[in-house]
Amino acid sequence: MAKRVTVYDIARKLDISPSTVSRVLNNSSLISDERTRQIRQAAEEMGYRRRAIKKQVSRAILNIHLFLPRAGNTLIHFFYNLSELIDSIQEGFGSVRLNITTRINDGNMEFLSFKKTGHIDGCIFAFTTPGEELSNALNEREIPVVLLNRQSPDHSFVCYDTGDAMRSLANLVYEKKGKDIRPCYIAFSSLKKLSLERFAGVEKAFASHAVPFGKENLYFVDDLQAISTTAIPWIEQNRFNTVFAFNDFFALSLLQSFTARNIRVPEEISLTGFDNSPLLKMIERKISTMNLSIPELGVKAGEWLNTAIIDKDNSPMQEILPVQYVEGETI
DSSP states (O other): OOOOOOHHHHHHHHTSOHHHHHHHHTTOSSSOHHHHHHHHHHHHHHTOOOOOOOOOSSOSEEEEEEEEOOOSSGGGGTTOOHHHHHHHHHHHHTTOEEEEEEEEOSSOOGGGGOTTTOOOSEEEEESSOOOHHHHHHHHHTTOOEEEESOOOTTSEEEEEOHHHHHHHHHHHHHHHHGGGOOEEEEEEGGGHHHHHHHHHHHHHHHHHTTOOOSGGGEEEESSHHHIIIIIHHHHHHTTOOEEEESSHHHHHHHHHHHHHTTOOTTTTOEEEOOBOOGGGGGOSSOOBEEEOOHHHHHHHHHHHHHHHHHSOOOOOOEEEEOOEEEOOSOO
16 A cells, blocks of 8 residues: 655655644645645645544544653653654544543553543553553553554554664765774663664674774763763774764764864764754754654554554554654764
């Protein structure tokens, strides 16, 4: 089947916000006539069609539980906007009305017995996975579950291959710097598994170019303070001229530390981020990064749950999306 065109596809084509596209397609009068014409024309050319909804007779509002990771370190949550994620899930459901309850995935299962929240139509686990006990309980109740940016052979999921994205990023940096490149990777100890997946992508890229790169090029930090106090001295001591940061927040901290030491980026040292965090919109200097579109994940999760709940089609979705490079000024 052909991929259904969404407002996010139209927004990317026109380089405008998805919310603007959504307003026009929902007949808002707040958008200019010229912009409205452009959006409607693009929607027609791309074959945009509203999904025909078969609403449940017994209940007009669906109860969706959105599970988020338990995190003591606030840095983990800097790469996505929660309201944007919720909006995108609603977009995926189309005109179906939702009651979205957010929960921390902490293993607590008492909510399943609550009268007000006991009936659950579907669950989304964003950047986290359900434990075995919770997974079994949801399965016994025949509640459809989908994971965002996590993979599991037992669940439907939509995610990005961050290791492959890092490999692509490393190849791009190598094309710019050539054989003189001396790379390193700054990882996050609180997300060790994910850090190592991204590190492996960089390692694979440089292996194909016969550039030395291994565990001696890997440095873990626990927090942002460690970047300036220990990571930067380690980078200088080893004379690295290219730094791959675990995410954009790390990249920004590295950039600030380099600037404080009068180290020019990218003339003396190249720097990349990862995730295309909303944080980057707050600074003037554009950091070279990779875009993980959280709204695209939310839309696809909403579309799949909509089909599973409304149409009673629980065919598994296990989709890996491509990651796009966002050109900046730091490599």
